[in-house]
Amino acid sequence: MPKKQRITITDIARATGSSPATVSRVLNQIDYPVTPALKNKILTAAKELHYTPNMLGRMLKSGVSNDIGVVVPSLQNPFYAETVAGIERACRQRGYSPIFCSSENKPDKEWEYVELLRQKCVAGLIISAVNEGNDDLLQFLSEERNVVLIEQPLQNPLCDCDMVVFDYYAASEMATQYLLRKGHTDIAYLSTPITRRSRQLRYSGFCDTLAGAGITFDESRLYVKSADLDTYSDGLYEFNAGRALAEDFLRDKCPATAVFAINDIVALGVISGFTEAGFRVPQDVSVMGFDDINFSAMCTPPLTTIRQPSFTMGKIAADLLIDKVDNPDRNDSSTCTLLKPTIAERSSVQTVQP
Amino acid sequence: MPKKQRITITDIARATGSSPATVSRVLNQIDYPVTPALKNKILTAAKELHYTPNMLGRMLKSGVSNDIGVVVPSLQNPFYAETVAGIERACRQRGYSPIFCSSENKPDKEWEYVELLRQKCVAGLIISAVNEGNDDLLQFLSEERNVVLIEQPLQNPLCDCDMVVFDYYAASEMATQYLLRKGHTDIAYLSTPITRRSRQLRYSGFCDTLAGAGITFDESRLYVKSADLDTYSDGLYEFNAGRALAEDFLRDKCPATAVFAINDIVALGVISGFTEAGFRVPQDVSVMGFDDINFSAMCTPPLTTIRQPSFTMGKIAADLLIDKVDNPDRNDSSTCTLLKPTIAERSSVQTVQP
DNA sequence: ACAGTGATAGAAAACGTTTTCTATAAGGGG
DNA sequence: CCCCTTATAGAAAACGTTTTCTATCACTGT
Numbered sequence: 001m002p003k004k005q006r007i008t009i010t011d012i013a014r015a016t017g018s019s020p021a022t023v024s025r026v027l028n029q030i031d032y033p034v035t036p037a038l039k040n041k042i043l044t045a046a047k048e049l050h051y052t053p054n055m056l057g058r059m060l061k062s063g064v065s066n067d068i069g070v071v072v073p074s075l076q077n078p079f080y081a082e083t084v085a086g087i088e089r090a091c092r093q094r095g096y097s098p099i100f101c102s103s104e105n106k107p108d109k110e111w112e113y114v115e116l117l118r119q120k121c122v123a124g125l126i127i128s129a130v131n132e133g134n135d136d137l138l139q140f141l142s143e144e145r146n147v148v149l150i151e152q153p154l155q156n157p158l159c160d161c162d163m164v165v166f167d168y169y170a171a172s173e174m175a176t177q178y179l180l181r182k183g184h185t186d187i188a189y190l191s192t193p194i195t196r197r198s199r200q201l202r203y204s205g206f207c208d209t210l211a212g213a214g215i216t217f218d219e220s221r222l223y224v225k226s227a228d229l230d231t232y233s234d235g236l237y238e239f240n241a242g243r244a245l246a247e248d249f250l251r252d253k254c255p256a257t258a259v260f261a262i263n264d265i266v267a268l269g270v271i272s273g274f275t276e277a278g279f280r281v282p283q284d285v286s287v288m289g290f291d292d293i294n295f296s297a298m299c300t301p302p303l304t305t306i307r308q309p310s311f312t313m314g315k316i317a318a319d320l321l322i323d324k325v326d327n328p329d330r331n332d333s334s335t336c337t338l339l340k341p342t343i344a345e346r347s348s349v350q351t352v353q354p
Numbered sequence: 355m356p357k358k359q360r361i362t363i364t365d366i367a368r369a370t371g372s373s374p375a376t377v378s379r380v381l382n383q384i385d386y387p388v389t390p391a392l393k394n395k396i397l398t399a400a401k402e403l404h405y406t407p408n409m410l411g412r413m414l415k416s417g418v419s420n421d422i423g424v425v426v427p428s429l430q431n432p433f434y435a436e437t438v439a440g441i442e443r444a445c446r447q448r449g450y451s452p453i454f455c456s457s458e459n460k461p462d463k464e465w466e467y468v469e470l471l472r473q474k475c476v477a478g479l480i481i482s483a484v485n486e487g488n489d490d491l492l493q494f495l496s497e498e499r500n501v502v503l504i505e506q507p508l509q510n511p512l513c514d515c516d517m518v519v520f521d522y523y524a525a526s527e528m529a530t531q532y533l534l535r536k537g538h539t540d541i542a543y544l545s546t547p548i549t550r551r552s553r554q555l556r557y558s559g560f561c562d563t564l565a566g567a568g569i570t571f572d573e574s575r576l577y578v579k580s581a582d583l584d585t586y587s588d589g590l591y592e593f594n595a596g597r598a599l600a601e602d603f604l605r606d607k608c609p610a611t612a613v614f615a616i617n618d619i620v621a622l623g624v625i626s627g628f629t630e631a632g633f634r635v636p637q638d639v640s641v642m643g644f645d646d647i648n649f650s651a652m653c654t655p656p657l658t659t660i661r662q663p664s665f666t667m668g669k670i671a672a673d674l675l676i677d678k679v680d681n682p683d684r685n686d687s688s689t690c691t692l693l694k695p696t697i698a699e700r701s702s703v704q705t706v707q708p
Numbered sequence: 709a710c711a712g713t714g715a716t717a718g719a720a721a722a723c724g725t726t727t728t729c730t731a732t733a734a735g736g737g738g
Numbered sequence: 739c740c741c742c743t744t745a746t747a748g749a750a751a752a753c754g755t756t757t758t759c760t761a762t763c764a765c766t767g768t
Contacts, residue, residue: 006417008754019718024756033715055473056414057754060723063360065410076439076648081430088429088456097470100454102442116451119409239652268652275654294430298593298622299653300629362724373748378726387745411724414753 007051015049016041027053059121068098068321069117071127073105078293079263079310080128083150086314087126094322096123107134114140124321126150126314131196145331148321150313152198153336162324164317164337168198171306171341172205175260175288178304178343180213183352184258184286188221190245190270191262192238199262202290206260221256223248242269243276250277257352258286264296264305271299271348282350292344302346309339361405369403370395381407413475422452422675423471425481427459432647433617433664434482437504440668441480448676450477461488468494478675480504480668485550499685502675504667506552507690516678518671518691522552525660525695526559529614529642532658532697534567537706538612538640542575544599544624545616546592553616556644560614575610577602596623597630604631611706612640618650618659625653625702636704646698656700663693 009027013020018038025032026042045051059065068091072080084100091098099122101113107130114137117125124146129137132155141147141154141161149163179187187210194203210217225241225248242261246269249259261267267289271281281287281301289296289305296303316337324330363381367374372392379386380396399405413419422445426434438454445452453476455467461484468491471479478500483491486509495501495508495515503517533541541564548557564571579595579602596615600623603613615621621643625635635641635655643650643659650657670691678684 006754009756010754013718020755021719021757022717024754025717028756030756033717035716038717052469052473054414054475054754056410056419056475057723058756060408060410060414060725060754061756063723074439075429075442076432076435078430078432078435081432081435085428085430085456097453097455097474099451101451102439115406119406120451121408121410236648236651265652268649271654272652272656294590295622295649295652297590298619298626298649300625300655302626360724363726364724367748374725375727375749376747378724379747382726384726387747389746392747408724411753412726414724414755415726417753 006054007049008054009051012042012045012049012051015045018042027051063121064123065121066096067117067120067122068096068318068325069101069114069120069122069125069127070098071101071103071110071113071117071125071129073128073130074102075100077265078295079291079308082294082310083128083314086311086316087318088314089311090315090318090322094319094326096318096322096325098318103130105130107132107137110134111137123325124148126317126321128152129154132156146321146324148317150317152196152201155197160334162320162334162336164313164320165339166198166308166313167338167340168201169205171290171308172202173209174341174343175290175306176206176209178345179258179260179286179288179349180209182258182286182349183354184256185213185215186221186256187258187260188223188249188256189217189260189262190223190242190249190266191225192241192266193224193226194262202262220252238263238265239269239272242266242271243273244269246270246273246277250274250279254279254285256285258288258349260288260290262290264289264291264293264303267303267305267348268295268299271301271303282348286349286352288349296344297346301348303344304346304349305344307342307344309342313339360408361403362408363405366396366399366403366405369399372396381405417475418477419475420450421471421474421476422450422672422679423455423468423474423476423479423481424452425455425457425464425467425471425479425483427482427484428456429454431619432649433645433662436648436664437482437668440665440670441672442668443665444669444672444676448673448680450672450676450679452672457484459484461486461491464488465491477679478502480671480675482506483508486510500675500678502671504671506550506555509551514688516674516688516690518667518674519693520552520662520667521692521694522555523559525644525662526556527563528695528697529644529660530560530563532699533612533614533640533642533703534563536612536640536703537708538610539567539569540575540610541612541614542577542603542610543571543614543616544577544596544603544620545579546595546620547578547580548616556616574606592617592619593623593626596620596625597627598623600624600627600631604628604633608633608639610639612642612703614642614644616644618643618645618647618657621657621659621702622649622653625655625657636702640703640706642703650698651700655702657698658700658703659698661696661698663696667693 009020009023012023026039088098103110110130111134126148128151141159147161153165207217223245225244267287289303292305292307296305363374363377366377380393442452457464464484465488480502482505495513501515507519561571577599579598643657646659646661650659
């Protein structure tokens with residue numbers, strides 16, 4: 001802030017008749033002998049002049065800021081909001097500041113932000129990458145040490161960097177098995193386009209589990225509703241897709257006892273569509289969500305869904321990254337943490353009536 | 355990032371046999387005569403050496419970063435998530451980067467972040483202040499030029515700084531009038547503790563409007579549920595309060611035809627509580643929300659509520675702030691933008707049956 | 709008495725920019 | 739032929755730190 005005049009370390013040196021070097025040493029509590037008298041004089045001077053250190057100077061000297069760059073698709077999506085909260089928690093605890101950027105799922109924006117953060121000399125970077133991103137990004141991820149990839153692995157196997165990702169396949173397996181256990185053998189899969197890797201994993205986990213139970217998934221039970229990506233705003237885009245999917249489903253005369261939605265927001269849209277058409281959830285049809293965003297516990301009926309520990313993911317990723325940042329000498333090979341899902345059993349899935 | 359070795363402006367100067375000064379001038383497209391030949395040589399060198407500017411150096415020189423500090427209570431609360439999205443949009447458009455901090459509604463954290471952001475030499479600050487904050491903060495807000503206060507005004511009238519706030523009183527008036535128009539004369543007010551100024555305004559708007567219609571609000575219809583602030587996590591705290599409030603309300607034998615909730619999340623909790631007890635919304639009791647978070651459109655029944663343009667608020671605040679930052683010479687007096695509410699009429703409020 | 713040591717503190721360099729100031733050459737007007 | 743301007747470009751200072759390198763003491767042990 002361009003105040004009247006900022007107090008610097010040199011001002012304090014002048015005021016106390018000492019030197020910037022000594023002031024710096026005192027203020028940073030560095031292990032260096034300074035007479036208690038002078039030390040006190042400096043400390044009180046700093047206090048009464050209202051000295052605030054200028055991080056810029058410090059950073060320039062050391063070449064690295066104490067910021068952690070974070071690139072996620074959106075801060076409005078509650079799923080990422082939780083992740084980001086976990087990241088912020090870990091960063092603040094350890095003396096770092098996160099800088100958040102919303103890529104809006106656009107590869108070019110994503111890359112733009114990565115470059116911006118690099119210019120700001122962030123100490124490290126956490127990124128939930130748009131599917132394959134761009135080539136520069138892939139190269140960057142492989143070359144750069146202080147990077148952690150979160151949420152989903154990239155498809156490109158070349159890219160080796162630290163990752164903290166969900167076990168989407170296992171999660172989907174778990175959900176499907178739950179539905180089977182509840183007696184559902186006729187399950188529809190409702191989704192927005194299955195493009196991101198995380199979605200492919202979910203879908204195949206679903207199909208494979210059915211197959212394992214001796215059920216071949218009838219492709220006619222796969223409902224996919226595309227939508228204009230330009231209207232992307234995490235607000236209602238997926239919710240509306242869910243409503244449209246519900247319509248399609250009902251137009252086919254409700255051909256299943258349960259519906260597995262690609263995520264909670266779509267599930268909410270589906271429930272909305274069903275309710276509006278006079279179908280009750282779960283009495284007439286069960287709905288299974290995916291993610292367990294906060295609101296899944298708040299809606300009516302509360303959503304039975306797969307819990308992804310997104311806060312934890314953020315926390316772990318940030319802690320891992322900061323460990324690397326704080327120990328620049330250590331040079332372990334990349335790790336890949338796979339986060340296990342749990343089931344949040346609530347009221348939108350019912351045991352099928354014989 | 356501590357890469358092998360970062361390319362600096364000096365490297366380019368050396369590579370092209372010129373000087374840092376000239377390189378800087380070329381790269382920043384400053385109006386200064388440089389022979390086209392040299393200019394080109396520098397530009398191509400910069401490109402093939404993969405030069406990335408070091409913002410730190412630039413900032414140190416100018417004394418100000420191109421960051422905008424933002425302090426809000428929470429990034430998980432969808433209300434602030436939207437605000438923050440508006441702020442990010444405006445900042446990026448104009449070449450600034452927002453730095454978000456979650457105060458968690460704690461005055462000491464709030465102040466801590468303000469100080470941190472000052473150390474980072476942010477160009478300006480946007481803050482949604484916890485009620486009265488602390489004294490240092492009040493002084494800071496009055497003294498500092500590049501600050502914009504959002505969401506709610508402070509109680510202390512001394513504090514003059516730019517503001518972009520909601521007209522909570524008018525909003526509450528509007529909601530109450532809507533309920534009256536729908537035939538509700540017996541309205542209960544369900545709230546978490548009415549501490550923040552924004553809540554006091556809402557409550558008095560409600561009471562005054564009733565009084566204006568010749569109805570004196572019976573204090574027994576005011577339900578307030580406190581909760582431990584330590585367990586504050588925007589996730590479920592207010593939702594659970596809403597559920598508890600619903601219980602209290604029903605224990606009193608549902609003494610009103612409509613319920614006005616302090617905000618949408620509480621309203622969702624109230625609806626959840628009602629539904630669980632077998633009361634239908636809106637057939638048995640109407641519920642009016644406040645804020646219009648995204649999920650209010652997604653729940654069942656969709657919530658009738660007061661729309662606060664939170665994205666717009668963020669956008670306006672950021673634009674205003676950046677205007678001031680970009681014109682350091684201009685020195686207008688403080689402005690106060692009052693954002694007008696609208697009503698989001700959905701399905702949780704019914705016309706009262708005669 | 710004298711070199712060696714430890715305590716204390718300042719001087720100066722460095723980080724990567726931007727900007728002011730100075731320097732060189734070329735050209736034009738007298 | 740000299741002075742003044744203009745075009746061009748480098749030198750150097752500056753921003754606020756941190757850190758390395760010196761410098762001055764006052765001791766100690768011999």
